[in-house]
Amino acid sequence: MSTPRLYHFSLSPFCRKVRLVLAEKKIEVELVEERYWEATPDHLRRNPSGKVPVLKMDGVFLSESHAICEYLEEKYPEPELIPHEIKARAEVRRLCFWFDDKFHHDVTKNLVYERVNKKLMRAGYPDGRAVKTGATQISSISITWHGCWTTAAGWRATV
Ligand SMILES: N[C@@H](CCC(=O)N[C@@H](CS)C(=O)NCC(=O)O)C(=O)O
Secondary structure (H helix, E strand, O other): OOOOEEEEOOOOHHHHHHHHHHHHOOOOOEEEEOOHHHOOHHHHHHOOOOOOOEEEEOOEEEEOHHHHHHHHHHHOOOOOOOOOOHHHHHHHHHHHHHHHHHHHHHHHHHHHHHHHHHHHOOOOOOOHHHHHHHHHHHHHHHHHHHHHHHHHHOOOOOO
16 A cells, blocks of 8 residues: 655645644655645646645545545544544534634634745735734634643644
């Protein structure tokens, strides 16, 4: 079986979530940094939506971070990251989708897109107001979330 390959962008929280799940499950993976904004034919062939992460595993290209995480959970049930009980599963999905949406909208778009992506894409200077908003939001969302998550679940990998 060939080593799975993750096409990712280091600063993307969607990619980080997949890296965390891979690390928790101790799955060896080859990391390939994808400059997704260049929208190369190869990248679009792997994922027509043009987004990262994309995981190549078992001969297929998996995309959408949550779908990837659930695939990994089903294929590698240990350690269990999603509980079996149906209401608890819904709660895990609610928290994940809430966090993904909120973090992307309040933090990533303001901080990473302004300070990193604009530079990489040569798309002008960062908007200082957006950067300030992102910096404020990161502490309120991130600290609350990570505190909650680590206390509740008692685990965290650092990737
Ligand atoms: N719902 C997607 C969102 C992924 C996403 O938006 N990734 C960003 C990088 S942080 C991206 O690839 N953006 C490119 C685009 O929107 O075309 C997931 O969970 O995988």
